[in-house]
Amino acid sequence: MAILAKENTAGASSPPRRLGLAGRGEARAGFLFALPWMVGLTIFTIIPLLLTFYIAQTKFQIVGAPKYVGLANYAAMWIDPAMWTSARNTMFFAVVSVPIKLVIALGLALLLNRVTALSGFYRTVFYLPFLMPAVAGSIVFMLLLTPDAGPVNIALKALGFSPPDWLLDPKAALWTIILLSLWPLGVETLVFLGGLQNIPKDVSEAADLDSPRGWHKLVWITIPLISPMILFNLVIGIIYSFQVFTQALVVGGTTGKPAEATLMYMVVLYRAAFRYFNVGYAAAMATVLFVGVLLLTLLIFRTARSWVHYEGDSR
Amino acid sequence: MGAVQLTGVRKLFGALEVIKGVDLSIADGELVVFVGPSGCGKSTLLRMIAGLEDVDYGDIRIAGADVTELAPARRGVAMVFQNYALYPHMTAYDNLAYGLRRAGMARAEVDARVRETAALLQITELLPRRPKAMSGGQRQRVAIGRAIVRKPEVFLFDEPLSNLDAALRVEMRSQIARLHQELQATMIFVTHDQVEAMTLADRIVVLNAGRVEQVGTPSEVYHNPANLFVAGFIGSPAMNLLPATVGQGGRLTLAWGTTMAGPACSSGMAGQSLTLGLRPDRLSLVPQAQAQASGQVTLAEHLGDESILHVRLPIGQSLTVKASGDVAARLGDTVHLGFDMTHAALFGADGQAMRSA
Numbered sequence: 001m002a003i004l005a006k007e008n009t010a011g012a013s014s015p016p017r018r019l020g021l022a023g024r025g026e027a028r029a030g031f032l033f034a035l036p037w038m039v040g041l042t043i044f045t046i047i048p049l050l051l052t053f054y055i056a057q058t059k060f061q062i063v064g065a066p067k068y069v070g071l072a073n074y075a076a077m078w079i080d081p082a083m084w085t086s087a088r089n090t091m092f093f094a095v096v097s098v099p100i101k102l103v104i105a106l107g108l109a110l111l112l113n114r115v116t117a118l119s120g121f122y123r124t125v126f127y128l129p130f131l132m133p134a135v136a137g138s139i140v141f142m143l144l145l146t147p148d149a150g151p152v153n154i155a156l157k158a159l160g161f162s163p164p165d166w167l168l169d170p171k172a173a174l175w176t177i178i179l180l181s182l183w184p185l186g187v188e189t190l191v192f193l194g195g196l197q198n199i200p201k202d203v204s205e206a207a208d209l210d211s212p213r214g215w216h217k218l219v220w221i222t223i224p225l226i227s228p229m230i231l232f233n234l235v236i237g238i239i240y241s242f243q244v245f246t247q248a249l250v251v252g253g254t255t256g257k258p259a260e261a262t263l264m265y266m267v268v269l270y271r272a273a274f275r276y277f278n279v280g281y282a283a284a285m286a287t288v289l290f291v292g293v294l295l296l297t298l299l300i301f302r303t304a305r306s307w308v309h310y311e312g313d314s315r
Numbered sequence: 316m317g318a319v320q321l322t323g324v325r326k327l328f329g330a331l332e333v334i335k336g337v338d339l340s341i342a343d344g345e346l347v348v349f350v351g352p353s354g355c356g357k358s359t360l361l362r363m364i365a366g367l368e369d370v371d372y373g374d375i376r377i378a379g380a381d382v383t384e385l386a387p388a389r390r391g392v393a394m395v396f397q398n399y400a401l402y403p404h405m406t407a408y409d410n411l412a413y414g415l416r417r418a419g420m421a422r423a424e425v426d427a428r429v430r431e432t433a434a435l436l437q438i439t440e441l442l443p444r445r446p447k448a449m450s451g452g453q454r455q456r457v458a459i460g461r462a463i464v465r466k467p468e469v470f471l472f473d474e475p476l477s478n479l480d481a482a483l484r485v486e487m488r489s490q491i492a493r494l495h496q497e498l499q500a501t502m503i504f505v506t507h508d509q510v511e512a513m514t515l516a517d518r519i520v521v522l523n524a525g526r527v528e529q530v531g532t533p534s535e536v537y538h539n540p541a542n543l544f545v546a547g548f549i550g551s552p553a554m555n556l557l558p559a560t561v562g563q564g565g566r567l568t569l570a571w572g573t574t575m576a577g578p579a580c581s582s583g584m585a586g587q588s589l590t591l592g593l594r595p596d597r598l599s600l601v602p603q604a605q606a607q608a609s610g611q612v613t614l615a616e617h618l619g620d621e622s623i624l625h626v627r628l629p630i631g632q633s634l635t636v637k638a639s640g641d642v643a644a645r646l647g648d649t650v651h652l653g654f655d656m657t658h659a660a661l662f663g664a665d666g667q668a669m670r671s672a
């Protein structure tokens with residue numbers, strides 16, 4: 001007994017680090033397989049990120065060398081009304097569009113999850129819009145939404161509504177962007193569909209035997225069981241929504257027409273970098289966005305412990 | 316109260332008819348076992364009673380009410396699944412409480428019912444655990460608890476023990492039998508294991524290829540199989556089935572020429588070809604002079620208190636003999652067998668049993 005205990009402590013203080021010959025080869029192969037990805041991550045993500053942090057502390061106008069200015073760019077941001085307007089618009093956009101997007105995607109996934117002869121066909125059709133560039137999609141929607149000649153307003157008028165000018169009414173324009181951004185739901189829907197199809201058939205049937213109401217099963221069984229997919233779609237959705245750009249640029253140009261109603265954070269950033277060549281300022285904006293989204297994501301992951309159920313989790 | 320009545324029930328998956336017209340009446344409080352080979356439609360029939368599969372033709376009544384078109388949760392049935400089907404994100408307590416809560420039961424009453432059920436099944440200490448943190452046997456007890464807690468009219472079990480190891484299976488089997496005693500509820504239990512069927516059932520329903528072959532008590536099904544299928548399926552080791560022809564005075568002539576007195580029902584059937592069914596325990600080792608058959612041992616299973624001998628006759632027919640444990644016969648030995656015709660069964664050319672009128 002004493003000997004055993006002694007051996008155990010010895011083992012604990014010097015854990016067996018040595019790998020067998022096969023293990024070492026395997027480790028090397030694993031490292032080699034991961035290498036291209038690690039090189040890519042370093043060159044295309046980590047180095048630019050560090051560069052951005054640095055450039056944010058300089059005055060840099062593309063030509064000439066960057067000049068160190070400390071926190072001046074951040075100070076300029078603090079008093080820039082366009083930055084504040086765009087931040088407000090972007091936050092509104094994120095808060096409204098992400099939940100709507102998730103709810104619609106979940107609804108579609110629930111419909112697609114029903115076994116019918118055509119479900120494979122529908123799945124393909126729902127994924128197709130995602131293959132179309134966002135610019136092209138946005139332009140098509142703008143044509144549809146043209147105030148007098150657009151089919152949407154013609155239809156709404158025929159039904160007795162008085163539709164807004166989707167693109168020029170400051171109250172409506174931001175909602176138009178939200179609408180545009182909802183359109184390619186393919187990926188979110190497929191992620192949810194994957195989650196739904198992972199729910200064991202007999203668990204779902206047990207729920208049918210426990211309560212006849214469909215929404216009971218949805219709220220207490222289905223949604224908790226796809227909570228990892230909800231978390232994934234939520235985090236990705238937030239990251240992307242704070243970077244909304246294409247739709248905003250197509251609808252509002254670089255000035256956020258009408259009346260800065262559609263001015264988005266990324267548009268102001270783009271404008272600073274490529275119109276005013278104030279790259280240092282743009283880098284400061286990018287840094288703030290990065291830190292903000294990072295904190296938000298960490299916050300969501302923190303709360304996720306209480307509402308996300310992972311398979312294999314025994315807590 | 317919890318009687319179950321099936322009338323002309325049929326089920327098709329596409330063009331494949333899986334349940335080919337089942338009429339069945341199960342009395343309140345009865346424990347009925349559906350038994351049959353894999354793929355014969357046991358699960359499908361049970362799931363139709365549960366409402367998890369649509370009924371294509373015929374109707375199903377539970378406690379007198381037609382439930383054919385009713386949602387599963389409105390039928391007053393609870394089901395225990397082969398793979399437990401517990402809600403993985405809930406503790407055992409919540410698994411049990413879920414159905415009660417959704418039915419709008421008050422919190423205190425839910426708690427009382429859950430604890431009472433847990434005590435009955437001795438799973439109280441499992442209540443705070445998630446399914447992942449339980450063994451197979453524990454999960455199955457919780458799954459049974461989830462069925463019991465709702466006090467259904469009818470319990471449905473779909474091979475609930477087949478994922479458990481042999482010792483646990485025997486224990487759970489007796490626990491289900493005890494539950495049936497205590498709850499006095501109607502239970503329908505599906506299994507492909509005929510030992511489970513024999514030990515649990517008030518009545519056995521033998522299914523084959525979507526049809527009911529026989530309904531009867533375990534003893535009826537064992538001693539008076541209705542046809543060759545039941546005879547071959549029920550009983551382990553399986554019944555010996557021997558081709559025979561009827562001669563003068565009902566005497567039987569077996570394939571290898573031996574003649575012997577047949578059971579009462581064979582008289583008056585001279586010239587007919589039949590199948591004689593003899594349980595392995597009706598065959599015994601005898602001196603050569605009294606033997607009805609002789610052959611070589613091809614497999615000897617010595618199980619301690621009994622020995623199972625597989626004997627091959629010179630004409631190729633194989634016979635199974637259940638002998639006492641002290642039999643010394645070994646592989647390759649020549650043995651002589653005597654037939655005891657009490658409980659012998661006879662089957663006509665159509666495979667149906669002949670009954671002595």
Ligand SMILES: Nc1ncnc2c1ncn2[C@@H]1O[C@H](COP(=O)(O)OP(=O)(O)O)[C@@H](O)[C@H]1O
Pocket residue numbers: 328333351352353354355356357358359360
């Ligand atoms: N959903 C289904 N679609 C098509 N065929 C099915 C389906 N479910 C069961 N079957 C077929 O029905 C037959 C009976 O199945 P089942 O009731 O599960 O048999 P058992 O439980 O007796 O093993 C099998 O041949 C099976 O392949």
Ligand SMILES: [Mg+2]
Pocket residue numbers: 357358359474
């Ligand atoms: Mg089955």
